[in-house]
Amino acid sequence: MNDLRDLYEEVILDHNRNPRNYPCKPEKTNRSAHGFNPVCGDEFFVHLHVEDGIIEDIGFDGAGCAISTASASLMTEALKGKPATDAERLFREVHHLLTEERQVGGPGEFLGKLTVLTGVKEYPMRVKCATLAWHTMKAALHDDNQTVCTE
């Protein structure tokens, strides 16, 4: 049962129960994107207010499993007020954390609280849940209107 508790970390359960910046579309939203995994039904909209390369505000709505919801919530918390370049870097590091067999030098400090997602790696079927909001955020940053899917 220990490994299940690694997946369903207390921080993850907390963000699933009380997602931050949810359901929320910031007033000055100027970038939005849609993420949808049709097989499992996870569906999120990520909204950004980007000004001079800074993510001034961020919110999301939609619905999904605990892993996808917590990952989205943690993401909004981590990105609010950060430069878009940090968002790109975090996207890469989270992706690396979830998909790479071997971590080079362990998860970087840059990830902070997001390291709670480490347990997802042991559940390959659930990685797509954890990455959905991140890909959706990236699409929003790049003003990509295509619906994102991580299945």
Added chain:
Amino acid sequence: MSHAPNLAPERADNMFDVERIRAEFPILDQDVNGRPLVYLDNGATTQKPRRVIDAIRRYYESDNANVHRGLHALSERATNAYEGARDTVKAFLNAADRREIVFVRGATEGLNLIAQSWARPRLGPGDEIVITTMEHHSNIVPWQLVCRQTGARLRVAPIHDSGELDMEAFAALVNERTRVVAVAHVSNALGTINPVREIVETAHAAGAIAVLDGAQSAAHGAVDVRALGCDFYVLSSHKCYGPTGMGVLYGRTGVLEEAEPYQGGGDMIHTVSFEESTWNDLPYKFEAGTPNIAGAIGLGAAVEFMTELGMDAIAAHEGDVLEYATAAFGELDGIRIIGTAPKKAGILSFVVEGIHPHDVGTIVDRQGVAIRAGHHCAMPLMRRYKVPATSRASLALYNTRADIEALVESLRKVKEIFDR
């Protein structure tokens, strides 16, 4: 399954030696994540008894050849085995004639064949096709394609909250414009057993053909296509203890003769010239190319296996386990069963309050319990119940009350993990 079992329930139970039956399924004897496998995803696919696996292996080891072609001994044996499977299936469905049994890839291909070969050439603007809210995507999308191709209109009969078809609304939708009524015999996501005889009568009274999707019914109770009176009935081999990539389309001789060929190629023709070709007789008109010979032989062995056990005895056994599971779920807090029709096959769809079905699926899998989580290829039905997905335990003849106890125990773990 819509008929009362021939055997008294106690007697059927005594004769149904589930431990002996389980021993015929090699795959069931294994641990998953350190726990004995509890396989409750039979609505997705059933496991295969040793005799099915052996029949396929035997065919490849000793009889493999193309059918209906060679004059040599192997081809004769392969042809006899392939056509023997057709006779077995004919008896299983109580079809009037072996020519009414068409081998296809699965229920999905069967439905597409009916849509493209029978419906598409005869439907046009003003015509209507009636389905229900509880259909699987494979009994929705082929008809949507036909509607797009012909200008016909798709009508959808609603269901009650219990998961029963609203028969009044259904009857009101069927009229002189209706050309096709296509309904699931058993709902894959709810377990509802539809009153198909009445549905067929309603369709025929309006001059429409009746198509029954038997993907979830064929392995779980006696099916008599003549008693049901349907024009078409489809099933998937892999949901009936047979191999994947194999299925059956039953069609009344009359409608099969009216239908155009589905695909062109070898075996489906009588004569070919560059000016004109003529079609082979039923059922070969619909079996272009080298068929799934091993698949048909495997399906034949699976049908013999089910027939020996007795479809009524299988229905009684699964009914007992379903009843036990429904009662056990009633004692769990925060679990809602989706699909509570009085007449149900062994399917238990449910949602756990506040916990997404995928999280439920992952946690129970860690305890060796295999269930399905998702929309079950029935997205419109999920919208009807305002849920993104459900968890689904679906039964087969080898499931036991102990399997249900393992499921219930694993669901307690789900709550334990989430409530901490």
